[in-house]
Amino acid sequence: MNILQLLNMMPGAVGQGLIWGIMAIGVYITYRILDIADLTVDGTIATGGCVAVILITRFGWNPWAAMLIAFGAGMLAGLVTGVLHSVMGIPAILAGILTQLAQYSIDLRIMTDPVTLHSRANVSINLRKFPVALSSSKVLTAALDNPIWLMLLVTVAVIALMYWFFGTEYGCALRAVGANGQMARAQGINTSLGKVVGLMLSNGLVAFSGALLSQYQGFADVQMGRGAIVIGLAAVIIGEVIFGRLFRNFGLKLLAVSLGAIIYYMVIQIVLWLGLTTDDLKMLTALVVAVFLSVPNIKNRLLRGKGAKARA
Amino acid sequence: MLEIEHVFKTFNPGTITEKRALTDISLHLAPGDFVTVIGGNGAGKSTMLNAVAGTFPVDGGSIRIAGKDVTRLPEYRRAALLGRVFQDPMTGTAATMNLEENMALALRRGQRRTLRWGIGASERARYREALSTLELGLEDRMSSKVGLLSGGQRQALTLLMATLKKPELLLLDEHTAALDPKTAEKVLNLTQKLITEQGLTALMVTHNMRDALALGNRTIMMHEGRIILDLDAETKKKMTVEDLLARFGRISGKTLDNDRMLLA
Numbered sequence: 001m002n003i004l005q006l007l008n009m010m011p012g013a014v015g016q017g018l019i020w021g022i023m024a025i026g027v028y029i030t031y032r033i034l035d036i037a038d039l040t041v042d043g044t045i046a047t048g049g050c051v052a053v054i055l056i057t058r059f060g061w062n063p064w065a066a067m068l069i070a071f072g073a074g075m076l077a078g079l080v081t082g083v084l085h086s087v088m089g090i091p092a093i094l095a096g097i098l099t100q101l102a103q104y105s106i107d108l109r110i111m112t113d114p115v116t117l118h119s120r121a122n123v124s125i126n127l128r129k130f131p132v133a134l135s136s137s138k139v140l141t142a143a144l145d146n147p148i149w150l151m152l153l154v155t156v157a158v159i160a161l162m163y164w165f166f167g168t169e170y171g172c173a174l175r176a177v178g179a180n181g182q183m184a185r186a187q188g189i190n191t192s193l194g195k196v197v198g199l200m201l202s203n204g205l206v207a208f209s210g211a212l213l214s215q216y217q218g219f220a221d222v223q224m225g226r227g228a229i230v231i232g233l234a235a236v237i238i239g240e241v242i243f244g245r246l247f248r249n250f251g252l253k254l255l256a257v258s259l260g261a262i263i264y265y266m267v268i269q270i271v272l273w274l275g276l277t278t279d280d281l282k283m284l285t286a287l288v289v290a291v292f293l294s295v296p297n298i299k300n301r302l303l304r305g306k307g308a309k310a311r312a
Numbered sequence: 313m314l315e316i317e318h319v320f321k322t323f324n325p326g327t328i329t330e331k332r333a334l335t336d337i338s339l340h341l342a343p344g345d346f347v348t349v350i351g352g353n354g355a356g357k358s359t360m361l362n363a364v365a366g367t368f369p370v371d372g373g374s375i376r377i378a379g380k381d382v383t384r385l386p387e388y389r390r391a392a393l394l395g396r397v398f399q400d401p402m403t404g405t406a407a408t409m410n411l412e413e414n415m416a417l418a419l420r421r422g423q424r425r426t427l428r429w430g431i432g433a434s435e436r437a438r439y440r441e442a443l444s445t446l447e448l449g450l451e452d453r454m455s456s457k458v459g460l461l462s463g464g465q466r467q468a469l470t471l472l473m474a475t476l477k478k479p480e481l482l483l484l485d486e487h488t489a490a491l492d493p494k495t496a497e498k499v500l501n502l503t504q505k506l507i508t509e510q511g512l513t514a515l516m517v518t519h520n521m522r523d524a525l526a527l528g529n530r531t532i533m534m535h536e537g538r539i540i541l542d543l544d545a546e547t548k549k550k551m552t553v554e555d556l557l558a559r560f561g562r563i564s565g566k567t568l569d570n571d572r573m574l575l576a
Contacts, residue, residue, distance in 0.1 A: 167429060167430050168425075168426070168429060168430055169425040169426050169428055170425040170426065170427060171430065172409075172413055172416065172430035172431075173417065176406045176409065176417050179406035179407060179408045179409055180402075180403070180406045180407065182398075182403050183403060185388045186394075186404065187391060187417045187418055187420070187421045188389070188391035188392055188421045188422045189417075189425070190388045191388065
């Protein structure tokens, strides 16, 4: 095992972690702030990637304009889940699964070859023909076009925007929707609409992250979002476990999510370096999230057991 | 201030758990009225309050608050007119948000929420002053999460939040029932103080008959979804808990089936 090889893998892990960190901030908004487990994200990250790649390669769009549209497409997906949940009364998890399933067909439509009309699961960007905002091929360079610089900037901007938004009157109201729906309604807050808005914002960010990811890796794939929610949760939980005691401020909590995603990808690189293959990663991710989600519960149970003994 | 006209409500109609909760309820409150509501378990006291608050749509009849027909308005729209305190101290506040954030949410009750900053620069002094009137030391804990407060503190805060922006009608749903007797008394005193100072119109459900007679200028008794007794201020003054129980027995043909109430 060559340690230099591992070190060489780290910049890539940071780049990927920063991109998935944006997505994980989206997950944080639904999972932690709104208290909804939104499974739409698996579909939304692919939709964001597909929309961006098609706009760039087929229509020759500027990558940033393409990412803006991808953000909008994500918001639309969030709107669908939100309406299914809030208006139609479908449980949030199921609403997300339905949207995500439908998105698969929509992604294939978006990706359909305009000439042959054949459906394509995968479209790559010819980097010599089309400009992209960031590319993994530059991740080992020290130049300014190293995607890590751009992603740092984007991450700071997203965190700053979210910090501002959730500090506004409307943002505070959204936080109340997640914290205590009954209280929110008693204070005149439309909780149904609030959930829809939160889901839209979250999925907008996820799609934006998907658009960044597709450029970074040089292609979009209709499968690229499979298991994304679990990676997002892993980032949220790793960030909380490691930085939870340190970071109290809301902005820092979001930063912890992004750092959680980076740590997640570093760990992934390490286990790959240790000899696991990419085929094993989904299993590993599921295990990590299962363990971290169960730790607080088991800890509580053990503490309660001890308390009972102490009283006896 | 409040006009309830012939309101009906049946839960789970057509099923085995069908429950007629409100039967032809009519009640008028004049501005400044402080009405206490008593009755046994399942009498419809909380259901009546929730019908006013809009927790569920009613089957028939109409509800007007401050002259405004709210019968078809959703709960969050009626909130502009109402201040509410619930039985469970956890219900009225957001545990994961801090005191001043909770109060800022309450101050904006019924207003459009904009993209202005959530707590205005000048508001903190106002919250501090309001909290200091509670004499619980909460004015020094404005940036603490509400989840760290005790049940009594949270209930006092909820009461303060319900009246921070003067409501047309204050709804108190057994708001001291979950508190220990000493804390309950404190919260009750605070309730009376706020209602008197601000001249509020209030509807208070209580299981404590002595409180029901001692507080407010009118008492109504409910039984099986109906209002069976309506006492004005004069009659109330002369009444004892024993008189009230006797009246209940005469009208309903039953003894009051609420253990909590008999003990009070």
